[in-house]
Amino acid sequence: MLTTDTSREAEADLAQAADGPLGILLAEPDNWALFLDIDGTLIDLAETPDGVSTPPGLVENLDRLSQRLGGALALVTGRNLPFADQLFAPLSLPIAGLHGAERRRTDGTLDLVEEDDAFQTLKRSLTRVTVDWEGVIIEDKGAAVAAHFRQAPQWEQSLEAVMASALEAAGPGYTLQRGKMVIEIRPSRASKGAAVRAFLEEAPFAGRKPITIGDDLTDEAMFKVANDLGGMSIRVGEADQTEAQAIISSAVHLRQILAQLAQPS
Numbered sequence: 001m002l003t004t005d006t007s008r009e010a011e012a013d014l015a016q017a018a019d020g021p022l023g024i025l026l027a028e029p030d031n032w033a034l035f036l037d038i039d040g041t042l043i044d045l046a047e048t049p050d051g052v053s054t055p056p057g058l059v060e061n062l063d064r065l066s067q068r069l070g071g072a073l074a075l076v077t078g079r080n081l082p083f084a085d086q087l088f089a090p091l092s093l094p095i096a097g098l099h100g101a102e103r104r105r106t107d108g109t110l111d112l113v114e115e116d117d118a119f120q121t122l123k124r125s126l127t128r129v130t131v132d133w134e135g136v137i138i139e140d141k142g143a144a145v146a147a148h149f150r151q152a153p154q155w156e157q158s159l160e161a162v163m164a165s166a167l168e169a170a171g172p173g174y175t176l177q178r179g180k181m182v183i184e185i186r187p188s189r190a191s192k193g194a195a196v197r198a199f200l201e202e203a204p205f206a207g208r209k210p211i212t213i214g215d216d217l218t219d220e221a222m223f224k225v226a227n228d229l230g231g232m233s234i235r236v237g238e239a240d241q242t243e244a245q246a247i248i249s250s251a252v253h254l255r256q257i258l259a260q261l262a263q264p265s
């Protein structure tokens with residue numbers, strides 16, 4: 001029995017989802033493809049990049065939902081592929097990592113980005129410069145790097161300056177990506193929107209309309225693609241500005257909706 005305020009919000013979300021955005025997944029499972037962000041969308045945010053965990057039941061529900069959609073469910077994340085994979089093991093879904101720069105297709109083939117020596121040097125130098133900035137975390141993601149200040153907001157401006165000059169050193173193959181309490185340098189060759197478009201050219205995604213769900217700035221690129229292609233875009237949590245057509249109030253509510261959608265019919 002749901003009795004708390006939070007639970008009432010969840011009930012409202014569930015009713016809305018069944019009637020609207022996500023209810024159509026059940027009604028027309030062959031017509032839709034689902035693209036899901038990870039941090040802040042499928043899993044709750046944590047104080048540190050490594051401090052996240054996968055809530056009980058999520059992996060099983062994603063597996064069931066993927067089967068229901070004929071495999072047309074992909075993760076689209078800023079994480080690198082190995083980190084994302086260990087979060088959802090033993091499930092191995094089609095996935096785009098590093099904000100769209102890397103991809104594993106449904107057939108298992110990989111499209112990865114090689115990091116060069118200069119980028120490795122740049123990451124080492126970022127770590128060295130910030131070593132005494134208490135609370136700042138430099139997350140090495142291979143061909144991308146994130147500077148986190150969730151535990152040290154006083155360092156935000158200094159990090160902006162350091163990341164801006166690191167970006168200049170990295171060269172035109174890289175771009176700056178802002179996110180929740182984080183500044184990243186990522187390969188510029190693809191965005192999450194481009195990754196969604198690439199999946200939609202391949203089986204089993206081809207011929208379906210995209211539903212994209214995310215919570216952060218990087219997800220706006222896939223919202224735009226979904227809108228342009230006659231699909232649906234859903235933002236988790238409120239935002240001052242978003243291209244998303246609908247809002248789901250939190251990751252916990254989204255998980256409840258996904259659990260409902262994954263129920264055997």
Ligand SMILES: O=P(O)(O)OC[C@H]1O[C@H](O[C@H]2O[C@H](CO)[C@@H](O)[C@H](O)[C@H]2O)[C@H](O)[C@@H](O)[C@@H]1O
Pocket residue numbers: 037038039040041044045046047048049050051052076077078079139141146148150179180181182184216218
């Ligand atoms: O595209 P996503 O799957 O949402 O990944 C975006 C970034 O998520 C992670 O950072 C965010 O989550 C951390 C853990 O909850 C949190 O501490 C941090 O403040 C958030 O920005 C991840 O560490 C990044 O690499 C991802 O790009």
